[in-house]
Amino acid sequence: MKALVYFLEIMLRHPIAILAPGLVVAILYGAGKAMGLPRLFWNERPLNCFLAGLASTLLAAESFLVAYLLDGAGILVARTSFICFLLVGGVVWLLLVGVRIFTLPAASPTSRRARAGWTRGVSPAIRTVDDQGLAGTRASQVPAGAFMAGVGVAAVFVFLLVALTLRILAPELPELAQRQTSDPELHFLALICFILFLAAFVLLRRCATPAVGLCILLSLVLSVDAAIEFWLHSAGLGGLLLLGLLWWSGALRCKLRVPALADLYRRPVRYPPLKQEPTPKPAPLPFDVALDAKDGKPRRLIVVCASGGGIRAATWTAAILGQLDEIEGFRSAARLITGASGGMMGAASWLAFLAKEDNPSQPLPAGTWQDLMKAVSMDSLTGVAQRLVFRDIPMAFMRRNNLADRARALEESWCKNLQDSKLKIDLGVTFGQLRGGEESGRWPSLVLSPMLVEDGRRLIISNLDLTKSTENFVRWLSSKETGTRPVSGRASQTAYHLYQLWPEGWERFPLSTAARLSAAFPYVSSAVILPTEPRRRVVDAGYYDNYGLDWRATGFASWRRQTDLCWREAFQGFW
Numbered sequence: 001m002k003a004l005v006y007f008l009e010i011m012l013r014h015p016i017a018i019l020a021p022g023l024v025v026a027i028l029y030g031a032g033k034a035m036g037l038p039r040l041f042w043n044e045r046p047l048n049c050f051l052a053g054l055a056s057t058l059l060a061a062e063s064f065l066v067a068y069l070l071d072g073a074g075i076l077v078a079r080t081s082f083i084c085f086l087l088v089g090g091v092v093w094l095l096l097v098g099v100r101i102f103t104l105p106a107a108s109p110t111s112r113r114a115r116a117g118w119t120r121g122v123s124p125a126i127r128t129v130d131d132q133g134l135a136g137t138r139a140s141q142v143p144a145g146a147f148m149a150g151v152g153v154a155a156v157f158v159f160l161l162v163a164l165t166l167r168i169l170a171p172e173l174p175e176l177a178q179r180q181t182s183d184p185e186l187h188f189l190a191l192i193c194f195i196l197f198l199a200a201f202v203l204l205r206r207c208a209t210p211a212v213g214l215c216i217l218l219s220l221v222l223s224v225d226a227a228i229e230f231w232l233h234s235a236g237l238g239g240l241l242l243l244g245l246l247w248w249s250g251a252l253r254c255k256l257r258v259p260a261l262a263d264l265y266r267r268p269v270r271y272p273p274l275k276q277e278p279t280p281k282p283a284p285l286p287f288d289v290a291l292d293a294k295d296g297k298p299r300r301l302i303v304v305c306a307s308g309g310g311i312r313a314a315t316w317t318a319a320i321l322g323q324l325d326e327i328e329g330f331r332s333a334a335r336l337i338t339g340a341s342g343g344m345m346g347a348a349s350w351l352a353f354l355a356k357e358d359n360p361s362q363p364l365p366a367g368t369w370q371d372l373m374k375a376v377s378m379d380s381l382t383g384v385a386q387r388l389v390f391r392d393i394p395m396a397f398m399r400r401n402n403l404a405d406r407a408r409a410l411e412e413s414w415c416k417n418l419q420d421s422k423l424k425i426d427l428g429v430t431f432g433q434l435r436g437g438e439e440s441g442r443w444p445s446l447v448l449s450p451m452l453v454e455d456g457r458r459l460i461i462s463n464l465d466l467t468k469s470t471e472n473f474v475r476w477l478s479s480k481e482t483g484t485r486p487v488s489g490r491a492s493q494t495a496y497h498l499y500q501l502w503p504e505g506w507e508r509f510p511l512s513t514a515a516r517l518s519a520a521f522p523y524v525s526s527a528v529i530l531p532t533e534p535r536r537r538v539v540d541a542g543y544y545d546n547y548g549l550d551w552r553a554t555g556f557a558s559w560r561r562q563t564d565l566c567w568r569e570a571f572q573g574f575w
Helices: 002-013 015-028 037-041 046-070 082-102 112-117 144-166 173-178 183-203 210-232 237-249 259-264 310-324 341-356 368-376 381-395 406-419 431-440 511-518 554-563 567-571
Strands: 302-306 334-339 445-448 458-462 471-476 487-493 495-497 536-539
Touching: 002 015, 002 046, 002 082, 015 037, 015 046, 015 082, 015 210, 037 046, 037 210, 046 082, 046 144, 046 183, 046 210, 082 144, 144 183, 183 210, 210 237, 210 381, 302 310, 302 341, 310 341, 310 368, 334 341, 341 368, 341 406, 341 431, 341 445, 341 511, 368 406, 381 406, 406 511, 431 511, 445 511, 458 511
Parallel strands: 302 334, 334 445, 458 495
Antiparallel strands: 445 458, 471 487
């Protein structure tokens, strides 16, 4: 009881030692569930779960060492030996982990057929496909035994490291528990731990799981802050230094950039663009391109709105578009696809697949949509979490441009998953390469519309000229120029096109980058900065409209007039 009271006293007197393992415990108990943080530790893959238990236990042991070093002597009770202190801390940690494992929700049993449908590498949000071709979820059994195995291995490693460092392997356990350890030995042990964590951070940055990376990063921060507090006798100095570094590093104007616009960051463009700027060459396509009637008959018109919703929305959209594309006439009737976030990623993958086909005017072969859906549903967030832990957080305290942030990792994962799939899809196709197919009506036009943080406008990324649907005109009763005579004028503009900001090279903009900007949801994906003056940051299109464009403007009305169609006529008799 005396050792337990001393342990609680020391941990409560040094909150920095509780903060790091407390964050992990909170995640283990469900904190951050909306962002998927518990899945980083309670992963359905046994190896990942084992490594999470190993890393979190090592972090807890590091916090116990830090707390013992920061405390010179007990106030309420006499100081115990470090070995006794460590054993009490280990028991407390095992109780916390054991209670959580005992309260984990039981997974529903899965059939052999469902287990066979799981594909290695598929995102945890997508499990299997049912008979109707709909992406369904499958409750997975969390390998709690693997997590506890990791805890046990870490406990053995900590005991051996302490024993070898303190040179106390020979005595019996009772003598070992009663021994009072001198500070120099503990300082040497703390230095070894810091070196080991630092080496793991450097060597494992490309292969460590997100949970392991998070625990290693927390251990390093804990070690540095404790060293500052111990040697400089200031509990808050470490935090002030980190805040100072963060402020100093944040003074960079454009730290997170769009690689496709790299040439513009040296000379940022004016925002908003001048109205009298000349039309770029090549000029954007008219909004009613490829809508001419055939054989004197009205042409069917299909407009697709792909809702956002992460990897689930991407998989759903790719599956539905792939299945609809097996119907003859669907592709020629579908003239526009707009939406937000994951939905547009699925639509972009489908369109990129059409762009590589030898005969894109023919419907997809039966069953091709399943390969497309599997390619889109592959895991893409592991790379994002790795880049966040091993690059973005350290780079936040450095005065250097971060040209390979986690948003870039998300884009790279998409491209790799699609390129390595059975269909060999190149998501890096440019809008200039898609232009010809849109103009001839072989495939629909994509309209991606990420939102600008500072003014709430959207950035339209498309081959189409949609200014008529982004400019709002009103009838003014009077004006400075005309006096009391009514005049029509532009009241507001809800969006600007990419070709207005980058007229000389907008057609070289990759589809993968456009899809990534449209799905930039902080803090999962970073809000990158555009090369404009004043600067503007781009985030998910769903912040403005989860279905893409706002069709209340005149653009859609013009489409209806020129095609002599209404929505009911467009769909009547099609299927």
